[in-house]
Amino acid sequence: MPNLTKLSLNCNKIEVIEHIDMLTALKELDLSFNYIERIENIEKLVNLEVLTLFNNLITKIENLDVLEKLVILSLGNNKITSTAGIERFRFLKELRVLNLQGNPIKGSTSFPMDLYVAAILPDVKYYEYKRITDEMRQNGQEKFYRELREIETNEEKEILERSAEAKEEFDAQRLASSFVEHLNEHQLYESLWKGDEDGHALLMIGQVATDLAEEYDHDIYDVTQEIYKFGLECFEEREKEINEFKESLEEGQTQIQKMGHNVIEEFLRQKELIFERASAVLKALELRTLRGEEEDSPESLVLLDLFDKITMEFDDTINDVWQQLMSQELHLHESIEETTVNFQRRIQEMMAKFVEQVQTYFGQLRDIAIHFSENMTEIATHYINTKTAMQDFAGVPPELLHCMEDREAILNVIAGMKDSHIQRIDEREDRLMVRSREFIENMIDELNNDELERNRAKILEINSYLELMSDSLSALQTEIREEILNEET
Structure with missing residues (x-):
């Protein structure tokens, strides 16, 4: 319930x-x-x-x-x-x-x-x-002065915490709706190194490697900031488009609703006049029946014929109202479908622009990862050559000791690091692409389903209402009979 x-x-x-x-x-x-x-x-x-x-x-x-x-x-x-x-x-x-x-x-x-x-x-x-x-x-x-002061202090603290949590939740939702969550800080860079123990070992070969990693972090951050800002800009544009679309739908529905109300009001005025005439005829018939007059008498037949004409007139009125209301609803339904198609096209164009630019940014991220691996190759090779020439293996990270005997191994370590980083970048790009595509599909499906449900409900409402009105004339005869009997008693 x-x-x-x-x-x-x-x-x-x-x-x-x-x-x-x-x-x-x-x-x-x-x-x-x-x-x-x-x-x-x-x-x-x-x-x-x-x-x-x-x-x-x-x-x-x-x-x-x-x-x-x-x-x-x-x-x-x-x-x-x-x-x-x-x-x-x-x-x-x-x-x-x-x-x-x-x-x-x-x-x-x-x-x-x-x-x-x-x-x-x-x-x-x-x-x-x-x-x-x-x-x-x-x-x-x-x-309770002391208790009150303590309660007020705790309340003030909680209000601030609630406000911060609400803002954090709002920001997180906004970022998620922009498809750029976890790109506003250094999250992407940090994710590149997760589970990459060999890659972490490379950062331990000296200050020059640490400096290179800091520069790598800075470069990744600069690009993710561009993605983040661009994502929010596109989000605001989409929100504006979505709000305008919703306002357009509401305006159209309100207009049709007013037109429908006018049709119903006019119908109720006609119904009242028709029911006045029908009531007079039915009352005359009931009175003749109570007086014991034959139903097939000329006077009764005239009254019955008149009531049949009134019934046909009322049926015609109902059919006319049905035609008007259904025509309005059909017009609204087709208009909403057309508006939704146009809206879908605009949103898809906006999303295509967003995706195209974001793909460019992710291309830059891959270039940065490749450039970092190339520089790291040069630094690591020099480090290995120096350590090997001097036979000084003290301080060499355990993960890189095997590279002292096999110089090709260091290249494999760096290649693995590069592949891992590029894979993480690709995964983040794929997630953004998939979610942006699903966003449009889900939104349009929801809009179409909502409109289908609204249309069905409206048609059911129209048919149910007019069926009720049609039955009301049938019930009028019973009402008239009971009214006359009450008057007689």
Whole structure:
């Protein structure tokens, strides 16, 4: 029941809250007088406004601070012994009514729970369904001054952390949608060396190799920055195009909807006039029947013939309305299909431009990797020759000791490093290409499926409505008969 807004399961023997997390439209939930021990599995009920867990076996306040639309919360008559968790209600800016009465909080019924709530929850207006006065608020703040200061400090820290996390999540999503995630820093360069122990050994042959690696890192970073910036620019262009497309669809749908409303309004005016005439004829027929007159009498036949004509007129009116509404819907459907095709072409052109430029950048990355391997070959060869000539093998990385006897081995090590780096670059390029292609395919498929569902639903709506209107004339005779009988009695 995805559209359910109110659910009462009070006075049962429920022990666990479960199997309701799909009821995201729920506004009121009553689970009072059960055997629930834990507040759980309700985090997705983000539209909840009223939650009643009165008279259960709950021992801890938890998992409620995400219900940002909550207005009324009752946790009275449970087994909650600590105030821990109450401060989380500060994040529920809509919460106005709170009930914790009947809980052994702080181990004593004398604990001034009303003052504590008044002090730390400034947005709550009623506690135990009694209004919190300004005097209570002030007394509570004075009594729980230290607790309040600590809560406010922790809250401020958490708000900053949430803000940072939200920004990080937004940036990550933006980068992912731009297909340039993990290209904004040195991530690509660092990935080139993962699992390449021989390559790492080459960096240990001296300062000149370290300097070359730093230059390599810098060059890779410069190009990935270009990819990153270009990706974001293209993302903004695509977003603008997508938003304009959606606005165009909404505008077209709104226009057709207004036209449809006008057709329906005109139909209802005609229906009212037709039903007035039909009612008069049916009433006359019913009265003649009540007086015992024959149904095949000339007067009755005239009335029946008149009613048949009215019925045909109404059927013609319905058919005319059906033709108009279906014609409008067909026009809208064809227009949306055409607009979607044009949109797809523009997006594909934009994506082709993006891919073409990105491929150029990745070509530069491969050139940088090749250039680095060539320079590393020169440095490593000189290093091996020097060590061999002097027969000084102290400090030679263990992974390169075999190269002292076989000079071709160092070339194989460098070639393996180069192949590994280029493979990583190719993999990152392939991932970007595949995702950009899937982006268009998935988006267009979704648009086409959404339009197909919308079109089918609209056709069903038109047919169902007009079928209901057609049946209403058939029901009119029964209504007239009952009306006359009531008048007679």
